[in-house]
Amino acid sequence: MTVAPMMERTDRHFRTLIRLLSRRTLLVTEMVTSHALIHGDRPMHLDFGAHEHPVSLQVGGDSPIDLARCAQWAAAWGYDEIDLNVGCPSSRVQSGCFGVVLMGQPEKVRDALSAMRAASPVPVTVKHRIGFDQLDSYEDMLRFVDCVAKSGVGRFQVHARKAWLKGLSPKQNRNVPPLRHADVWRLKQERPELDIVINGGITGIQDSLEHLKHVDGVMIGRAAWDNPFVFARVDAEIYGDVSWTPPTRHELVHQMADYAERELTRHQRTKVGHIAKGMLNLFNGIPGARKWRRILTENGHKPGQGPGLLLKALEQIGE
Secondary structure (H helix, E strand, O other): OOOOOOOOOHHHHHHHHHHHHHHEEEOOOOOOEHHHHHHHHHHHHHHHHHHHOOOOEEEEEEOHHHHHHHHHHHHHHOOOEEEEEEOOOHHHEEEEEOHHHHHHHHHHHHHHHHHHHHOOOOOEEOOOOEOOOOOOOHHHHHHHHHHHHHHOOEEEEEEEEEEEOOOOOOOHHOOOOOHHHHHHHHHHHHHOOOOOOEOOOOHHHHHHHOOOOOEEEEEEEEEEOHHHHHHHHHHHOOOOOOOOOOOOOHHHHHHHHHHHHHHHHHHHOOOHHHHHHOOOOOOOOOOOOOOOOOHHHHHHOOOOOHHHHHHHHHHOOOO
């Protein structure tokens, strides 16, 4: 099980929340571009907590030389994996010639992944879509995968929707193109030697178990954000690991309050609202959930607010 990389969502605070619920789920960072790592604040982009393992760094770019440097840094910083984004449809990545547009240049993706693998011992993976624009048939995807597989890449993480680069926003590209899960299942059937992970529209444990009859792994994105507590069931029901008991929702809030205490001390620019953002949906469907969200959203970024805000909001939820 993997939490999909999501911009402005899978930051270190949300990854900590999921890690407290599941010891086995693979966490993935927000995508960071190779340009940002080379020319920007590298520690800000790369630092993560030791408690997050296993954790993967997702990068975007198209230069084999630059991406090889990123792979070296991923290893130096202690990441367990590094993933190349070949699925993002935003206008920014289109203009920079990376993301999903690279599905039209499989040789470039192959060469970039080969360089990354040669530069670092960290396992390399790739996340892509089933296609984009008119390059969207199953056969198109298969040609892309067969070319890229020559790099020796370890895992293909496939978003089961195509992308429309003209006419749809990134948000619409997450919803409007129809899901084609069967294409990803077929890919695994026809290329059994590859490690295939499916992504797109997967809502929870039962859904994941059905997909795991056809593929090697499942990646959950928006459903993780909309209902993070589903990950309390992952270790037992996906991995068969009953050796520990995940926290209850109330216990989880207290654990996150302790985490917030440490984070606010270490990082003066961090506000409790940053940490609370990924917790807003923790009590969805439970009496008091609306008051919980309101207290956190209205007060989380006010000066002087600390971890006690989480505990104050928790008072709105019955035991």
